[in-house]
Amino acid sequence: MNEQEKNQYNARARVIKAMGHPSRLFMVDQLQKGPLCVCELTEMVGADTSTVSKHLSILKNAGLVYDQREGNTVYYHLRVPCVLDFLNCVDSVLEVNMDEQIRIVRSCQAKNIL
Amino acid sequence: MNEQEKNQYNARARVIKAMGHPSRLFMVDQLQKGPLCVCELTEMVGADTSTVSKHLSILKNAGLVYDQREGNTVYYHLRVPCVLDFLNCVDSVLEVNMDEQIRIVRSCQAKNIL
DNA sequence: TGGCTATTTGGCTATATTGCCAAATAGATG
DNA sequence: CATCTATTTGGCAATATAGCCAAATAGCCA
Numbered sequence: 002m003n004e005q006e007k008n009q010y011n012a013r014a015r016v017i018k019a020m021g022h023p024s025r026l027f028m029v030d031q032l033q034k035g036p037l038c039v040c041e042l043t044e045m046v047g048a049d050t051s052t053v054s055k056h057l058s059i060l061k062n063a064g065l066v067y068d069q070r071e072g073n074t075v076y077y078h079l080r081v082p083c084v085l086d087f088l089n090c091v092d093s094v095l096e097v098n099m100d101e102q103i104r105i106v107r108s109c110q111a112k113n114i115l
Numbered sequence: 116m117n118e119q120e121k122n123q124y125n126a127r128a129r130v131i132k133a134m135g136h137p138s139r140l141f142m143v144d145q146l147q148k149g150p151l152c153v154c155e156l157t158e159m160v161g162a163d164t165s166t167v168s169k170h171l172s173i174l175k176n177a178g179l180v181y182d183q184r185e186g187n188t189v190y191y192h193l194r195v196p197c198v199l200d201f202l203n204c205v206d207s208v209l210e211v212n213m214d215e216q217i218r219i220v221r222s223c224q225a226k227n228i229l
Numbered sequence: 230t231g232g233c234t235a236t237t238t239g240g241c242t243a244t245a246t247t248g249c250c251a252a253a254t255a256g257a258t259g
Numbered sequence: 260c261a262t263c264t265a266t267t268t269g270g271c272a273a274t275a276t277a278g279c280c281a282a283a284t285a286g287c288c289a
Contacts, residue, residue: 002159006141007137010138010140010144012209013140013209014139017134020131021131021132021134021135022128023124023125023128024124025128026124026127026128027116027120030124038235038236039236046116048278048279049278049280051236051280051281052279055237055277055278058237058238063208064209064215070285070286072234072286073233073234073236073285074235074236075237080208083204086197086201088127089197090195090197090198090200090201091130091131095127095130095178097194101178152266153266154265154266162248162249163249163250164266165249165251165266165268168265168268170247172268184255186256186264187255187265188256188264188266189266189267
């Protein structure tokens, strides 16, 4: 990894890291259906408003969402739609993991270890 | 987010978090071309072997890679190919961010702020 | 202006992550 | 068995992240 590659992977990792948190991932997922304000997301996530606001600013800094003020409520929009495929891929990883777990359990059962 | 949803997003976030590190992302990217041993990856990443080994175990625990021993070298394989699309999506986010930056700079130039 | 609601920011503690060194383990080979 | 190479694990210090409360800010409306 030379310097340029390092920078590139740093930038990429920053975007991915922004999604690597349950609440943030949930919010990104919800925003695919349409924009939501901080108060709605706070309600849905079930955490302190300040916490949700900070999560949103992380997503915003990563370029995943943008905000739009309307009166004194702020609506957040998903900026890049391809994030949907993201979740599909992650779910397929989880599915493979699950299959693997089942295979291991079965093999233990066959050997009478469990 | 009810309890079940919370568990689901925790599991998903764990997989994504595993990729949210420059070195790990780089390794996943490299492994798309084919399996590599720890020593090769260590060389490519340019960090301590123990560091690289720990990164690989994180990827392994997330179910993104699997390992296969051959003599006393261990080869790591990518387990789920869809991760390629992942990077494409991330790059498109970065591209949008870049465009945004340029737009902001231009607008400042137009207003003679810079 | 003053009060009201929505959101952001500052500050703090608890917890998690990172990366190195040193030591342990696994397998090959003399 | 001794030794060598490849890898993993333990331990530690530095740093980053998370989430809450309190305080500040932004925009309404009387």
